[in-house]
Amino acid sequence: MGPAELVPFTSGDIDVTIDFPDLAFWWLLAVFLFDVTIRVTAIIVIPRNRRPTSAMAWLLAIYFIPIVGVLLFLLIGNPRLPRKRRQQQEQINTALRENGESVSVGTLRPDAPPWFTSLVALNTNLGAMPLTGDNQATLISEYQASLDAMADAIRLAERYVHVEFYILQTDASTDNFFAALEEVSARGVTVRVLLDHWANRGKPFYKKTLRRLDRMGAAWKLMLPVQPLKGKWQRPDLRNHRKLLVVDGNVAFVGSQNVTDSTYNLKKNIKRGLHWVDLMARVEGPVVSSIDVVFLSDWYAETGEVLADQVDLASVASLDGNLDCQIVPSGPGFEYQNNLKLFMGLLFAAREKIIIVSPYFVPEESLLLSLVTACQRGIHVELFVSEEGDQAMVYHAQRSYYEALLRAGVKIWMYRKPYILHSKSLTIDDDVAVIGSSNMDMRSFGLNMEISMMVRGEEFVAEMRRVEAEYRALSRELTLDEWLKQPLRSTVLDNLARLTSALQ
DSSP states (O other), X not given: OOTTOOEEEEETTEEEEEOHHHHHHHHHHHHHHHHHHHHHHHHHHTTTTSOHHHHHHHHHHHHHSHHHHHHHHHHHOOOSOOHHHHHHHHHHHHHHHHTGGXXXXXXXXXOOOHHHHHHHHHHHHHHOOOEEEEEEEEEEOSHHHHHHHHHHHHHTOSSEEEEEESSBOOSTTTHHHHHHHHHHHHXXXXXXXXXXXXXXXXXXXXXXXXXXXXXXXXXXXXXXXXXXXXXXXXXXXXXXXXXXXXXXXXXXXXXXOOBSOTTTTOHHHHHHTOEEEOOEEEEESTHHHHHHHHHHHHHHHHHOOOOTTTOOTTOOOOOSOOEEEEEEEESTTXXXXXXXXXXXXXXXXXXXXXXXXXXXXXXXXXXXHHXXXXXXXXXXXXXXXESSOSSHHHHHHHHTTHHHHHHHTOEEEEEOTTEEEXXXXXXXXXXEEEEESOOSBHHHHHTEEEEXXXXXXXXXXXXXXXXXXXXXXXXXXXXXXXXXXXXHHHHHHHHHHHHHTTOO
């Protein structure tokens, strides 16, 4: 039978003749029209309200791998929380602005420069938290000492303990922390706990941790749960990345450290000998109220329960401290990238020195431009990263920026392996610093819920300088000459990872 022959097909009294070449033509036409429709729709839908780099990355993915690209976009293409969650955040912000006068703000330091006052206004407009004075803050840079300091603070609780960590595991390193929670819960103190669902599920001791929380009588909830059968769904790679602890509204801890062993109890980390290095701040004073508000907001978002009548945010007494502090929450629940705007404002305000510590440094174009511009303005700029990475794609995407930074004059310090420098901080000149959970990468700007604390006070910055000096002593400087000797395969891999980092 030749290719152009017609094949008769008989069904009852009806004779049907099928022309196979015609059928193939119509099939190919349908596929072509579908492909064109997908591409045209993508051009219309994807760039809308999306950064050009992100939009271009998505368009390239859909054009080169259409089926996979479309499926990925449907799964993780929306970088925002569901509408209900965003409305809850706006309700919280509105209530904070309306009741801001009732929150104690203490006495602010005099002679704030105009740029600082302007930046405070920006943070307040975006995150709804006021600048507060009369605060005290102490840095804790030793991993186990931080866990034990939090346990000591918990044991002094009289009314409540609020625990919110991206990763929370009961293990040998954190046993003292959990024992402290058990002790205060046994004597009637309310213990509330939030932990990220996706980050903890499947991790060692996950079920053991939940059982221990149940036994002590703690009220706990999973943050951003991905449980379709329970009607709980959002983009699965959104994370609540915050790390905070509040005791009675009087003492709080914020920073980069999770409540887990420094190896995260993962076999691959233990095999490689990896240990995390972190930085936490113990704070007292009116700013504790703002940190508590972040917890209360997340608790409300996950439970629908309003705790304002159980927590007196105006009762925090001013102390002898002399630090001005402002909390800046950020994440996909907010309309804008609050943390990115905070960092950008500080970088442009710097007059002498910028020191950044960020384990995952994958900057937006604007952030990269601001650092290059700072060097061109004669500002001394240093960046601390880890010599070894624990997340391959982020590690290689980060490396793709090194040449541009080095050519601009940025000093890059690589914290020696097998340690992962996980601290997140920014110091500007000798008067202002930021510490918190936020990395300087596109994930922290657009997908993660973060908490950052901006501090004005030369005594706090001096303490940060001591920590930076410790990091510098344990690091080696990366030079441009060394970097230009990288093999071609590394450059290709770094650049490919850089492209995928924009898929948001």
